Amino acid sequence: MTPRAPLRGLCAAALMAALLLGGCATTTPNTENPRVASDPWEGFNRKVFAFNEVLDEKVARPVAETYRDVVPQLVRTGVGNFIGNIGDLWSAANHLLQGKLQAGVEMGIRFVTNSFFGLGGVLDPASEMGLTRRSEDFGQTLAVWGVGAGPYVVLPLLGPSTVRDSTGLVVDRQVAPSVLFAAESDRYAMTTLEIVHGRSVLLGTTALLSIVALDKYSFTREAWLSRRQDQIFDGAPPLETFEDIEDSNPAPSNAK
Amino acid sequence: MIQTLKTTLTRGLLALSLGLSIGGAALAATPDALVRKISTEVLDAAKGDKGIQSGNINRIIELVDSKVMPNVNFEVMTRSAVGVQWRSATAEQRSALQSEFKTLLVRVYSGALTELKDQTVEITRTQPVTGSTQVVVQSEVRGKGEPIKLDYRLDRPAGSPDAAWKIIDVNVGGIWLVQSYRSQFAQELTRGGIDGLIKALAERNKASRG
Numbered sequence: 001m002t003p004r005a006p007l008r009g010l011c012a013a014a015l016m017a018a019l020l021l022g023g024c025a026t027t028t029p030n031t032e033n034p035r036v037a038s039d040p041w042e043g044f045n046r047k048v049f050a051f052n053e054v055l056d057e058k059v060a061r062p063v064a065e066t067y068r069d070v071v072p073q074l075v076r077t078g079v080g081n082f083i084g085n086i087g088d089l090w091s092a093a094n095h096l097l098q099g100k101l102q103a104g105v106e107m108g109i110r111f112v113t114n115s116f117f118g119l120g121g122v123l124d125p126a127s128e129m130g131l132t133r134r135s136e137d138f139g140q141t142l143a144v145w146g147v148g149a150g151p152y153v154v155l156p157l158l159g160p161s162t163v164r165d166s167t168g169l170v171v172d173r174q175v176a177p178s179v180l181f182a183a184e185s186d187r188y189a190m191t192t193l194e195i196v197h198g199r200s201v202l203l204g205t206t207a208l209l210s211i212v213a214l215d216k217y218s219f220t221r222e223a224w225l226s227r228r229q230d231q232i233f234d235g236a237p238p239l240e241t242f243e244d245i246e247d248s249n250p251a252p253s254n255a256k
Numbered sequence: 257m258i259q260t261l262k263t264t265l266t267r268g269l270l271a272l273s274l275g276l277s278i279g280g281a282a283l284a285a286t287p288d289a290l291v292r293k294i295s296t297e298v299l300d301a302a303k304g305d306k307g308i309q310s311g312n313i314n315r316i317i318e319l320v321d322s323k324v325m326p327n328v329n330f331e332v333m334t335r336s337a338v339g340v341q342w343r344s345a346t347a348e349q350r351s352a353l354q355s356e357f358k359t360l361l362v363r364v365y366s367g368a369l370t371e372l373k374d375q376t377v378e379i380t381r382t383q384p385v386t387g388s389t390q391v392v393v394q395s396e397v398r399g400k401g402e403p404i405k406l407d408y409r410l411d412r413p414a415g416s417p418d419a420a421w422k423i424i425d426v427n428v429g430g431i432w433l434v435q436s437y438r439s440q441f442a443q444e445l446t447r448g449g450i451d452g453l454i455k456a457l458a459e460r461n462k463a464s465r466g
């Protein structure tokens with residue numbers, strides 16, 4: 001047991017406690033404005049969001065852009081495949097934990113195929129064979145098991161999450177690619193590569209968000225929560241009714 | 257014998273013409289046929305256009321404007337995103353809101369399309385939304401790596417079975433756009449009312465062009 005393990009355990013325990021104290025509440029509509037997701041910790045979240053933005057602008061984004069510009073596409077695809085392959089094994093486990101046998105088996109076959117015929121996961125022959133990646137993480141498993149999301153929370157460095165998904169993240173990190181390495185420095189290097197690569201993949205999306213958001217914080221929150229629902233329900237979330245304002249009165253004229 | 261031949265021929269022609277007319281009407285009518293048509297047109301045009309392939313956003317905006325936007329009901333989208341304050345907006349304000357929101361949505365949709373290179377679109381599911389006349393058509397953009405989800409919510413005026421289906425919301429990668437803008441609109445409306453919202457939208461559109 002490395003000295004870091006007890007700290008991880010403590011974080012997990014703290015998050016679980018917050019979850020239980022929160023009463024396992026689902027993300028209920030905001031009572032003041034029912035059209036907006038509940039965000040009881042908005043004040044705190046906005047501060048962390050602002051902090052993350054600065055860190056992103058000064059450190060994460062420049063490093064990711066350099067990575068994108070300097071490292072050849074082929075190599076970056078290989079890195080993505082390798083990281084994704086480790087993830088596929090964990091996804092398989094989560095599919096099974098959620099009772100989805102076929103998906104679990106398919107992702108398991110993906111992992112085995114790519115590990116043996118894909119040079120340890122650097123190549124992705126499984127996708128060519130028609131087995132598409134369906135990612136799952138422990139937060140989604142908790143959701144399927146009925147655990148409520150809890151309040152929306154912006155984590156330092158890690159970004160948008162909910163109390164439930166943060167707990168899931170702690171579990172996910174136990175099986176991250178860095179655990180493959182014995183030496184501490186190698187683990188840090190792998191985790192750094194994961195972060196840089198992950199950030200580089202999102203460069204287009206975050207650039208677009210900056211252009212089209214009236215308020216980045218709100219848009220990020222709505223978009224993240226919407227996407228999370230989609231992930232939990234595997235692309236088929238319950239269809240919400242589309243609110244339309246009935247308009248029987250003609251528009252008042254501009255007589256001012 | 258000639259009589260039966262004539263009957264058969266007449267019946268055959270009748271069936272053929274009926275089939276054609278029904279087929280013709282159906283092709284224009286069904287939501288998933290519409291989505292398939294739009295998606296194919298957009299991808300085909302994108303494949304053959306060097307400007308689009310190189311990521312020229314203005315070319316993509318032109319493409320989206322010509323192929324997709326005629327099938328979108330912007331009034332419903334804007335109304336839904338604005339909420340109850342729509343009722344107290346004047347005709348000029350409504351028109352301004354609609355026009356600015358349209359520009360913004362075209363920008364979002366086009367921006368999402370710059371990531372497309374060599375893909376095919378598959379319609380995965382068509383679902384009616386219970387308790388309404390709406391339909392959600394789910395599709396996936398498949399290429400290398402994980403497929404990208406692209407869903408459309410469509411509706412048509414109640415009581416007109418021959419009216420064209422129009423898109424009233426788009427889901428890109430799991431994010432419903434109109435829904436995502438509701439909270440931002442609500443914030444701007446609280447801050448500066450309808451005029452404040454129009455101003456914020458106009459500023460955003462100006463910044464995105466520069």
